[in-house]
Amino acid sequence: MRPLTDDETKTMFEKLSKYIGENIKLLVDRPDGTYCFRLHNDRVYYISERILKLATNISRDKLVSVGTCFGKFTKTIKFRLHITALDFLAPYAKFKVWVKPGQEQSFLYGNHVLKSGLGRITENTNQYQGVVVYSMADVPLGFGVAAKSTQECRRVDPLSIVVFHQADIGEFIRSEDTLT
């Protein structure tokens, strides 16, 4: 477990900034305590200082997970967001997509969001903008990438993909063993 290098931090922040923009600073600089990012097994964990201290008592090879996993660095040194970060990103999300109840399940099974299932979308969403997918009841369901801008979404035919699926809370069940 080690702090992130600058490059890693930059990569991660770039990724995060796609979803929450400058709100990253609220994660880094939290008013209720000191939190930090730590890299462990190529995974980035968001840990409070207190738990960090506690975690120092555990050897690296025995440590499975600590804090909240935000994502992992792929072999190509790209950062892939994990669904576990949803709880920390959803409140800060800048662009949101609401999925109709009918398509909720589809999304939670890992499918993209079609225009027909799109209930609502934040205006001025650009193409390929990271979005947080919500259910119509405002329950965050996962991450996605806007396949179309808001304007295009209006014109597009109902079966076209509007949001690319990236992560959804169904993974808590589907990939329970790999989520840490």
Place this chain on the structure above:
Amino acid sequence: MKRLYIGGLSHTITHKDLKDRFGKFGDVQDVELRTRRDDEGVPYKTFGYINLEITDADFKKCMTVLNKSKWKGGTIQIEQARESFLQKLAQERHDAAEKIESPSVNHKVKLVESMKEAGVENFHMKAAVPGTEIPGHKDWVYDPSKHSHNIKKLESATEVPDLTPVSQLTWEISGGDDEISKKRRGEFPPQKERPVKKRKESSNEVVANGQSDSVKSYGTLEKSSTVQKSNGETRPPTKPKQAPRKPQTPVCVFDSCDDSDGDIRMLVQQSAPADTPVDEDNLEVVGDDYIPRTFQKTKDVCQLPVGSCRKGEEDYDSADTDEILNSRKTPSGTKQDQLPEVSKTQEKAEVVKQTNNMETNRAKAKKADKALPEKALKKVFPKKKAPSPECDSGDGGDDDSEEESEDSNSSKAKKTCKVLPKKKDVEKSTTPSGSDGDDSEESDSDSSKAKKPGKKVLSKKKTPPLELSSSDDDSESYEDQSEASADSEYEAMFTNCQRLEFSLDDLQQLVKESFLKGLDRDSDDDDPGSDSRQPGPNRMSEMLSTEPQITDSKAPLPPAKTGNGNTPEEILAAIFEEDDSDEVSEKKKKKKKKGKKKNPLTSLPAFQGTKALLATAGLKRQLKEEGKMEKQKHDRLVSKPSVSEDDVKTVAKPSTKDSTPPPSSSDSEDTTESSALEQKTTSKAKAERTVEPTALKQKPEAEKKSVPAASSTSSSGSSSEESESSDEEEEEMEEDVHNASRSVPAKKTQKAEVCKKPQSAKQQDNQRRLAAQEQRQKEADLQKNLIQGALAKLDSAGNGKQHIKFSSDDDDDDDEHTSPVPPNPKKTLFQDSQSDEEDSSDEESPARGKPGHKDKESEKPAGGNLFDSDDDEEDEEDGDRFQIKPQFEGKAGAKLMQLQSRFGTDERFQMDCRFIDSDEDVPEKELPQPVCELTQEKRKNLDILNNLLNINIQPSDPNKPTAKGKTFRDISALQYDPTKEGHAAFETKNEEPKKESKLARKRKREEAEKLPEVSREMYYDVSMDLKEVFGTSKEEKTEEDVSWDKQEETSQAMAVDPVIVSSHQSTNEGEASSGFKFSFFDDPASDTATEKEEYRIEMLKGAKVSWQVDPRFQDSSEEEEEEEEAKEQTGTAKPTEEPVASNKAFFFFRLDDERLKVGPKAFCRSSKLEDQREDWEEKRTGLIEEYRKKHKDARRKLKTSQRN
């Protein structure tokens, strides 16, 4: 279980019928029959309810069989009824109780619910930023990482654990039957109250008795009565103490004492017969009782309760008679009891005698009192004999009022007796010339003398005093008395003083006597003190007992016993033996509880004796080893008593005065409980103070002694400590009381005390010297023994030396181990107890650890110093030891200290300054470092962010107290609260903009109305083409003109018309000027003329030719030409008019402009008015007709349309 309604019953049906009928189907649990009656009381409806334990099948069967069946003239109708009200209520209550019982389960639910209210569902807060405070929950912060994904686990987990109610988590400490543990549990022995009452009563009685008795005794007491009194005094307190103890803890020795009380009764009864046969023996037995009582009293009261009490008791016994020693030696059973009893009896006899003597001798005025008290005493004694046990058992209340009164009397008598004995003792000690032996002799003689007459009384007294003592005799008087007795000479003096108080004259006399006696005693003491051994034991006994009587008795007795007895060892041995026997007897008694009265009595004393023995043993050792300690104790005792006395005087004066008078008032004594109560109240405070602590302490002590004493001496040591402390307190109390009494009575007593004090001090000094000498001798012996042992055991002395060198602790151990080897093996063992005792005595609240250290310290010097050189070194080391070594200073030093303490004093592991950690600062720095790292990391991250997003993000001040996270606002749940300031933002303000708007409108209007400003600068745009523009039009005219002009010119030349000429001239002038000036008319004309001259030339030529070619005109005649010219002129004139008009035309209008002609037409009638009217009228008629026609047509159309 079902409740059935059964309707349609006949009125004759009974419960049993119903039960039988329905019993077939199930277990009928309850039958309820109700009959409705009309106003006349005639039943018109009967129905019932049945609680049936019935299965559904049976119920169906029952319904089919019985429902709507006819039974005794009625058609039964069965229905299932609702649960009865009571059952429901019970059920509800049960449920409620269950709910209350298991609130813990609800707690979680409540929490969850309350969280829900705050917007947190399943520990998940919608749209809440991590770190937001949860409203309504203090110190709750929303952190999704903690709960949100564990919900299921939590929920499943919550089901699993069976929440154990808090009540189950608490457990009772099933403490022993100790009083303290019981009290911790909140169980207070109910007997206390009784004891208090008894005490009061007894105290009152005692006081009264004491007063009366004292009066009597004062008269008679001093010599003979003192012993009895002392015995009686001691006894009653002991008994009362026992009694309260009994109730408190049945297991305790006191319980045994209680039992012993009952036993005592039995014993008394038994002994009474036994005694009766041998009156003297009975008396002696009583004396034993006395002794135990005194012991108990002493225990209760004495500072050196255990040891001193025991010693005192023993001393008493011994003092009373040599037999006592024997009896003690054979304490286990009746012997001791008998012996003490004997002594008591003797004492009583003495008392009686003394009283008689005293009475005779002393106050005549008191005679009446004496006679009364004597009578009372006598009465009491007999009464006491029989009833006393009863009283004891029944706490006096059980016995008849008479008995009670008797008891009280007896107690009083006892008290008085005690007092008297004390006085007597004092007197004896004083009068007899202060020689204890004399006293003893006197007492013996007195006892022997008095035995016959007083035996019964004595025996009675003995039993009653015992009873009294057992029965909360804790009363001040008893205690005081006992304490006084327990206290050495001083106490005796005090008691005397009290007694003196009772009778001032007597007191004065007593004081004087006491002075004399004290002096004598002092001299005696000094004498024995001068004797190296004798004074020691005497002092020892005195010190231990702290009771004058005891000491006195001891002093005579021990010497009487053995010259060796003076030597501490012998005394110790004797005491130990006695103690052992006593202990054994006590234990047995305790175990048996119901054993024998005498035994318990003796046992109690014996226990005390054991304590005392321990203490005494310790004392002896101390004396031997540390004479100073004892001396100190004595000094302390003395000083304490004096101080305490003074204090008590202040405090007790009122009460004591009362009490002193009380004795007199207690003479109310007369056994009136009311007075007793009053006294009780006054005395209670004192008595309670003294008694309660003492009794309590004694109880535990006794318990401890009883149980642990048997098990180990150490326990006894502890108990002895406690007892000592309690005793000390008691003594103090006694002393206080005494002082109070003294203060009232006279200064003489004080003087006597003072005298005694110095005397005692001297004695103590002597004792110290002796003790020091003894110690040295012993130490030398010890060293020798140690060396011998070491040499014998160890082949090489070097090993021994090495062993010795190892540590001071080893030395201590060696001392302990070796000391037993030498003649005083027990000493070491007892030293601890002693030291503890000392410590306890020194410090009322003893910390055992300290005492231990002190013991060690004290032991070290005391313990045989085998190797002086080593000791010296050790001393040096000790000197260094208590100086803080440099390496142990500071935090590092503390650490080192800990390490060192881990290793102990082992030299191999001694910590030098080399071991000080120089790296200690590291951990301190480490703490802030991670924080710094984190902050740095944070900054770095933020920097990266800044670069990434091109924003300027400043990290919040880390030092800033972490501001509370944004409070979560659920906007959907937001409700407008007018009381909140923040919600003012939601208010819509109704401001009236009308005025402003008016103004604004006006302005706006004005502004709007304002035309755009036009610049006033005139702008002339002159078109250069004007000439042409205008020129062209004139050219045409000029062409004509020219033609005309030319004709005119030609004609002008021929015919000159002024007008024409003028016109011509003008034209000419125009032509002429045309070449020069611009003019609208001339110039163009000229120009055109000029121009057209050429054109004209051509044209004109042609025209002219044509014109001029006509030869006729020109040829005709000149005249004709003239005419023609005239004609031409006219003709020309006509045409010229036009050009004239045209010539007059101006820039905009020309002459005869058609516009001008049209315009006036608009203003002028073209035709006459009349014509116009006519025309108009014609037109009008035509128009009217036309209109009417159209109107008609429209009407027709309308009509037609309407029709259609």
